Amino acid sequence: MFAIGLDFEARRVAELDLPEPDAPGPGQLRLRVLEVGLCGTDRELSEFEIGEPPPGEHALTLGHEALAEVVEAGPRTKLQPGDLVAPLVRRPCLPGCAACRRLRRDLCLSGGYTERGILGLHGYLREWVVDDESDLVAVPADLASIAVLAEPLSVVEKGLTTAERVHPLGPARALIFGAGPVGLLAALACVARGWEVEVFSLEPPNHPNAELARRGGARYSNETPSAKADVVLECSGAPAAARQGLDWLAPLGVMVLIGAADFDVRFPGFRTVMENQTVTGVVNASPEHFATAVSDLARFDRGVLQAMIHRRALKDWRAALGGEGAEAPKSVLAVAG
Numbered sequence: 001m002f003a004i005g006l007d008f009e010a011r012r013v014a015e016l017d018l019p020e021p022d023a024p025g026p027g028q029l030r031l032r033v034l035e036v037g038l039c040g041t042d043r044e045l046s047e048f049e050i051g052e053p054p055p056g057e058h059a060l061t062l063g064h065e066a067l068a069e070v071v072e073a074g075p076r077t078k079l080q081p082g083d084l085v086a087p088l089v090r091r092p093c094l095p096g097c098a099a100c101r102r103l104r105r106d107l108c109l110s111g112g113y114t115e116r117g118i119l120g121l122h123g124y125l126r127e128w129v130v131d132d133e134s135d136l137v138a139v140p141a142d143l144a145s146i147a148v149l150a151e152p153l154s155v156v157e158k159g160l161t162t163a164e165r166v167h168p169l170g171p172a173r174a175l176i177f178g179a180g181p182v183g184l185l186a187a188l189a190c191v192a193r194g195w196e197v198e199v200f201s202l203e204p205p206n207h208p209n210a211e212l213a214r215r216g217g218a219r220y221s222n223e224t225p226s227a228k229a230d231v232v233l234e235c236s237g238a239p240a241a242a243r244q245g246l247d248w249l250a251p252l253g254v255m256v257l258i259g260a261a262d263f264d265v266r267f268p269g270f271r272t273v274m275e276n277q278t279v280t281g282v283v284n285a286s287p288e289h290f291a292t293a294v295s296d297l298a299r300f301d302r303g304v305l306q307a308m309i310h311r312r313a314l315k316d317w318r319a320a321l322g323g324e325g326a327e328a329p330k331s332v333l334a335v336a337g
């Protein structure tokens with residue numbers, strides 16, 4: 001079966017020939033992959049900065065943001081052929097740390113987890129896959145054109161859930177650093193919560209991403225944010241943004257780091273104490289956050305979501321991975337047909 005991934009022996013990204021998956025066992029489903037979204041993680045993988053093939057193999061199929069269709073259901077499953085699903089990325093560690101046992105694989109403490117398309121498990125840039133039903137989130141058919149965004153949104157949902165839980169009075173204003181796909185999804189998620197939202201990024205105000213932020217209901221600025229915020233979301237991955245973000249946190253504010261850059265910032269400890277602030281980081285997402293992401297997609301501005309996506313033919317995978325010719329913030333490869 002056709003697949004695209006990393007050949008760790010030749011150190012190159014290549015078309016792979018993967019064996020067809022077995023028939024689905026109890027609790028499993030055979031899926032036809034419809035499309036796969038690409039992100040910065042895929043670019044880091046392509047440079048062999050991160051990533052690991054499955055044990056005993058020398059290649060790793062890429063693709064961790066996917067939309068798929070059930071084609072065959074194993075015994076004791078609820079989903080049926082024709083149903084659409086968004087797969088989770090991470091698989092819990094075994095036999096299960098305290099977090100994985102409580103269905104919080106995203107908080108895995110042992111480090112023994114695997115991740116489709118990233119760490120020790122083949123991803124979704126291929127025709128077929130068999131997954132456990134517990135690793136899939138059902139997607140209503142009318143969300144088919146945007147559901148590939150469920151995975152990146154799930155991480156945002158996790159960050160916002162934390163911020164809502166931690167902020168003592170409940171947030172009313174959010175400031176988002178970065179106007180890429182994650183920043184734009186964060187803006188839509190904050191607007192949907194009824195907050196006042198500002199996106200701050202380096203692109204000029206006439207940049208298409210800035211336009212999308214405004215269309216989604218956010219204010220956009222590239223010079224200086226207009227006011228401090230109850231929630232600051234760092235979605236750019238730029239160390240300077242993380243440092244700057246701390247200065248725009250209001251009293252009681254919660255800063256959420258989503259962009260995973262390797263950085264150390266000088267931390268304003270005294271102010272954090274005196275203003276009862278919180279700084280937190282989030283990675284990956286639980287099944288619950290995925291489900292929230294899918295239901296939130298239904299209430300976001302559909303036009304903005306669709307304008308965020310540039311669908312490309314599978315044969316253009318190399319250009320898409322390299323970010324060449326991108327016409328929208330999120331490149332999506334059409335895997336099926």
Ligand SMILES: [Zn+2]
Pocket residue numbers: 038039040041042064065152
């Ligand atoms: Zn991603």
Ligand SMILES: [Zn+2]
Pocket residue numbers: 092093094096097098099100101105107108109110111112113
């Ligand atoms: Zn674990």
